[in-house]
Amino acid sequence: MEKSLTIIILAAGLGTRMKSRKAKVLHRAAGKALAEHVVDTALALTSADHVYVVTGHQAGQVESLLAPKGVRFVRQTEQKGTGHAVLCCEPAVEDKTGRVMILYGDTPLLSVESLRRLVDLHESSGVAATAITTLLDNPTGYGRIVRTADGEVMAIVEEKAANAEQKAIREINAGIYSFDAPLLWKHLHDIRPDNPPKEYYLTDMVEILNAGGHRVLPMVVEDSSELLGINTRLELAEVDRILRSRKVRELMLEGVTIERPETVCIDAEARIGPDTIIEPFARILGNTVIGSDCLIGSCSIIDRSRLADDVHVLPFSIVATSEVETGCRIGPYARLRLENHVEAGAHIGNFVELKKTRMGKGAKAQHLAYLGDSSIGAKVNVGAGTITCNYDGKTKHQTLVGEGAFIGSNSTLVAPVEIGAGGYVGAGSVITDAVPEDALALGRGRQVNKEGWAKRRRETC
Numbered sequence: 001m002e003k004s005l006t007i008i009i010l011a012a013g014l015g016t017r018m019k020s021r022k023a024k025v026l027h028r029a030a031g032k033a034l035a036e037h038v039v040d041t042a043l044a045l046t047s048a049d050h051v052y053v054v055t056g057h058q059a060g061q062v063e064s065l066l067a068p069k070g071v072r073f074v075r076q077t078e079q080k081g082t083g084h085a086v087l088c089c090e091p092a093v094e095d096k097t098g099r100v101m102i103l104y105g106d107t108p109l110l111s112v113e114s115l116r117r118l119v120d121l122h123e124s125s126g127v128a129a130t131a132i133t134t135l136l137d138n139p140t141g142y143g144r145i146v147r148t149a150d151g152e153v154m155a156i157v158e159e160k161a162a163n164a165e166q167k168a169i170r171e172i173n174a175g176i177y178s179f180d181a182p183l184l185w186k187h188l189h190d191i192r193p194d195n196p197p198k199e200y201y202l203t204d205m206v207e208i209l210n211a212g213g214h215r216v217l218p219m220v221v222e223d224s225s226e227l228l229g230i231n232t233r234l235e236l237a238e239v240d241r242i243l244r245s246r247k248v249r250e251l252m253l254e255g256v257t258i259e260r261p262e263t264v265c266i267d268a269e270a271r272i273g274p275d276t277i278i279e280p281f282a283r284i285l286g287n288t289v290i291g292s293d294c295l296i297g298s299c300s301i302i303d304r305s306r307l308a309d310d311v312h313v314l315p316f317s318i319v320a321t322s323e324v325e326t327g328c329r330i331g332p333y334a335r336l337r338l339e340n341h342v343e344a345g346a347h348i349g350n351f352v353e354l355k356k357t358r359m360g361k362g363a364k365a366q367h368l369a370y371l372g373d374s375s376i377g378a379k380v381n382v383g384a385g386t387i388t389c390n391y392d393g394k395t396k397h398q399t400l401v402g403e404g405a406f407i408g409s410n411s412t413l414v415a416p417v418e419i420g421a422g423g424y425v426g427a428g429s430v431i432t433d434a435v436p437e438d439a440l441a442l443g444r445g446r447q448v449n450k451e452g453w454a455k456r457r458r459e460t461c
Contacts, residue, residue: 003123004098005119007042007045007101009035009038009052010085010102010104010105011025011035012056012057012059013056013057015106017232018233022058024231026061029240030243030247031268032108034230034239035066036066036069037108037243037268038106038107039069041108041111041115042101043071045101048069052073053072054073055075056076072092074092075088080199081199083200083204084200086184086188096181099181102178104176106231107227107229110176110226114226128215129179129214130177131176131177133145133221134172134174134224134226135171136172139167139172143173144157144167151218153216173203174227175203187208190208225242247270248261256277257277260279264280264282264284265283265285269287270289270290271287272290273290275292276295277294281298282298283301283303288303293310294307295311295314297312298315300319301320305336307319307324308324308325308328311324313330315333316331317330317331318334318335322336322354324336325341328342328345329347330348332350334348336354337354340359343360343363346362346363346364349367350367351367352369353370360375360377363376363381365386368385369387371387371388373390374390375400375401378404379403380406381405383411383427385411386407386410389412389415400417400419401423402418402423403422404421405425406425407425408427408428409428411425417431417434421437423440424438426442426444429442430443
């Protein structure tokens with residue numbers, strides 16, 4: 001029977017080399033905080049009640065971010081090394097059987113597949129622990145893996161303590177382990193802070209287990225980029241690039257056309273249907289969902305929104321926290337700013353801005369309009385230059401436009417106001433009162449023509 005798996009994620013450090021007031025694991029790559037990436041990987045391997053996140057610097061913010069995932073938290077109030085961080089979890093961990101895996105909140109590239117291999121090796125070999133390693137052409141700065149003649153891990157030697165022969169070893173320690181749980185909790189107390197910083201190093205567990213007659217096996221990860229930890233903004237940028245490159249590759253293999261893939265920016269949580277085309281320099285952010293047969297034009301931004309099938313977002317448009325139904329056409333240069341719902345077949349044209357507005361089926365606002373806090377009925381035509389005056393300086397008000405109404409160009413709708421179904425607003429009108437169904441509303445000064453005025457003016461100047 002497969003043994004239970006507890007995962008401990010070490011995320012207590014500040015990360016001084018980031019030169020940031022923000023804890024390192026809160027920095028973002030591919031649209032998610034580093035800690036979120038690692039927790040999501042852990043949750044693919046075990047249940048949330050078996051995942052413990054060790055927090056320290058800005059613990060409240062880290063815990064607030066991760067709490068919705070259902071994981072548990074342990075505070076490390078003093079930063080006294082990796083061994084000490086794991087030891088802090090001992091009182092909190094309820095299931096002390098099975099396996100314990102150690103992960104880090106700043107290593108978001110490690111794949112679920114590699115961690116499953118680590119657990120499988122541990123299960124099949126019956127050893128006390130397994131450790132992920134990799135080979136580097138330049139291992140400077142990393143702890144070296146010293147193997148026995150049988151290929152097991154005899155010791156992990158840190159760079160500063162290594163002799164010339166050990167420094168020549170290319171196999172390095174990644175710090176990712178799977179331990180036999182009873183042995184880990186038994187021997188964790190044997191770690192001693194016999195080092196200049198007086199810290200408790202988890203790497204010492206290898207020699208402690210070997211001294212007790214237990215075996216430790218290495219598991220080599222061929223792609224060393226999986227193990228890339230983040231200490232600087234340069235490394236953060238590289239991790240972001242790798243995550244986005246993985247996402248683009250995944251989408252293209254699933255049938256999405258991405259023109260100039262090196263130019264687009266697609267967050268890890270985004271989902272896109274087959275036969276959709278993503279043009280160069282587009283950005284697709286957050287948990288955006290885009291259907292099939294869509295077009296996302298060059299330099300457009302889709303942020304935390306849902307687009308149904310056959311939606312075209314033309315170049316330089318922004319769609320944020322909005323829902324767009326099938327067959328809609330957005331842009332170019334349109335902006336759906338906040339919490340809009342655009343129903344099937346509607347058209348939002350160039351330099352049109354929507355905010356908290358519902359556009360009915362087949363409704364159109366093709367040019368130069370602002371529609372805020374509005375409900376626009378099906379098949380309404382909104383003329384160029386129309387605006388809803390939704391804010392009186394203190395309160396936002398609603399504008400309601402009934403089905404089939406026609407709003408003439410350069411109209412000003414002063415909310416709260418309602419235009420009845422089939423109503424017609426003459427161009428250039430300022431509308432402050434309700435318009436009945438099928439009525440014509442004119443709210444402008446009467447035109448006066450003064451014959452000969454221009455000629456007389458020219459003659460006297």
